[in-house]
């Protein structure tokens with residue numbers, strides 16, 4: 212199906228139903244607290260290969276914390292995470308990164324002093340193996356490796372249409388472009404699972420459309436599984452295959468956009484006070 | 488001839504990744520290096536070669552080292568002097584105990600020992616940052632110097648405690664010790680400076696340099712990309728201390744001709760830090776500009792006073808020096824953290840637009 216179709220899907224239909232394979236990531240009964248505050252309270256869900264999954268919920272519901280557990284930045288006190296055939300009480304950040312989990316942050320976390328190109332190249336560190344000796348010479352195998360990875364990064368740059376800001380230090384870029392560069396850095400990692408924390412927050416309508424298009428294309432072209440947090444319900448209903456709703460750290464709904472939209476608890480907790 | 492990048496179309500990523508992306512830049516640097524080798528040794532007198540260029544170049548190497556750690560990797564260090572001393576003393580141990588070792592090898596071994604010590608003192612950087620890390624490196628500064636002064640093994644139990652740098656030759660020409668000609672010592676040091684600058688430039692534009700800068704700019708995001716913070720910081724400490732160690736060894740062997748801890752005290756550490764700040768944090772060129780500038784400033788001030796016969800007492804000149812330093816540091820920290828290197832870049836940008844600035 213073409214993404215245009217999905218994007219312009221009428222109110223009633225929502226996204227066309229797609230079917231997906233086995234779960235790539237399973238979270239079981241995750242519990243996470245900070246001192247007295249329970250950020251996540253016994254949440255379980257599955258992410259299936261190739262799907263676009265949205266996590267929604269009011270502010271403070273524990274959405275960002277959930278992503279942080281998935282890539283090992285936070286360690287849940289309760290529950291297990293199953294990924295790549297391993298069931299773990301918590302993810303290790305290095306294991307996550309080297310097994311294809313990449314992410315962007317709610318508050319942009321770019322390397323501000325580096326250029327767009329260098330930020331994206333940094334996303335490739337795990338693909339680059341040449342040691343100190345060759346790096347010091349910047350020649351032979353090191354140069355070859357550098358060029359191979361540069362070619363991949365240029366591919367991402369073309370895809371995101373950010374050729375013009377290749378050499379600009381990212382600290383000087385406007386907000387919307389920074390978000391795009393951050394997506395680029397995550398894509399440069401060639402992720403299997405892409406975690407996006409509010410990728411469209413603070414964007415205008417055109418920027419949101421661009422970003423939605425990029426997300427759909429990444430999913431379609433590279434088969435990347437995507438887990439995103441988003442407040443704009445229109446976007447969520449349009450682009451996602453699967454929605455999980457959190458409220459006060461608990462999961463209150465889990466299903467297709469249509470199912471979630473019809474769920475009374477969701478209407479009460481979230482849609483009733485929707486941002487739209 | 489116009490200074491442009493327009494009209495120069497890169498036909499491959501290889502040329503776009505090159506060290507100098509604008510041909511005139513490359514020509515300029517090649518020209519400076521060629522002149523440094525082929526012209527300067529013949530036109531420079533003893534004073535210029537031995538007392539101006541030689542120490543400035545050695546301090547440039549130290550500034551490069553500190554810039555890698557602080558400018559590129561974001562780890563503040565006040566222990567530069569101590570790592571220089573480690574290089575000097577260990578090179579002395581190698582030179583005096585294994586007399587057949589070629590002198591370049593001796594200097595490099597001194598640097599490697601300094602690198603090992605730097606790694607040891609870099610370990611706390613996993614847990615502590617900024618001000619507290621600076622204090623830890625300050626501890627290294629005092630502890631190491633105390634060690635080198637107190638333990639006679641480091642100076643081969645010499646009675647006076649201040650051994651002279653052993654004379655060593657390359658191709659039958661003396662390059663270290665008091666007897667070596669300033670031109671020979673200058674060329675020896677220049678070669679180290681050129682090679683080490685090239686290596687630093689290669690490192691910072693490749694994977695290793697990007698991991699350093701990623702840790703500097705946003706360590707959490709770096710870790711989630713798969714960069715290991717400890718390895719990365721320790722590699723910066725190692726490379727940085729290696730450079731400082733080589734600089735220390737050269738300082739003792741080629742400039743002051745003695746191996747003594749007092750040459751590497753806390754003031755040396757601050758001096759190199761000033762060089763990096765004034766020259767430009769995170770810039771190879773800036774390390775050289777800063778080193779020459781800070782080393783030459785007091786000499787220039789003194790000369791100005793004597794040439795013009797100004798009735799200013801020597802102590803007053805020293806005060807003026809401190810004030811100028813202070814003002815410069817404040818200026819560069821607040822107004823232009825990228826230092827002289829950035830000012831140079833601005834000049835180049837103006838040039839690129841010249842003669843049509845709009």
Ligand SMILES: Nc1ncnc2c1ncn2[C@@H]1O[C@H](COP(=O)(O)OP(=O)(O)O)[C@@H](O)[C@H]1O
Nearest residue numbers: 245248249250269270271272273274275276277
């Ligand atoms: N590092 C932290 N330290 C303390 N409390 C935190 C931390 N991270 C999140 N929390 C708390 O956990 C709860 C969920 O936060 P978060 O996951 O950011 O929510 P959301 O992304 O859904 O808005 C909030 O009450 C927040 O204050």
Ligand SMILES: [Mg+2]
Nearest residue numbers: 274275276317
């Ligand atoms: Mg959040």
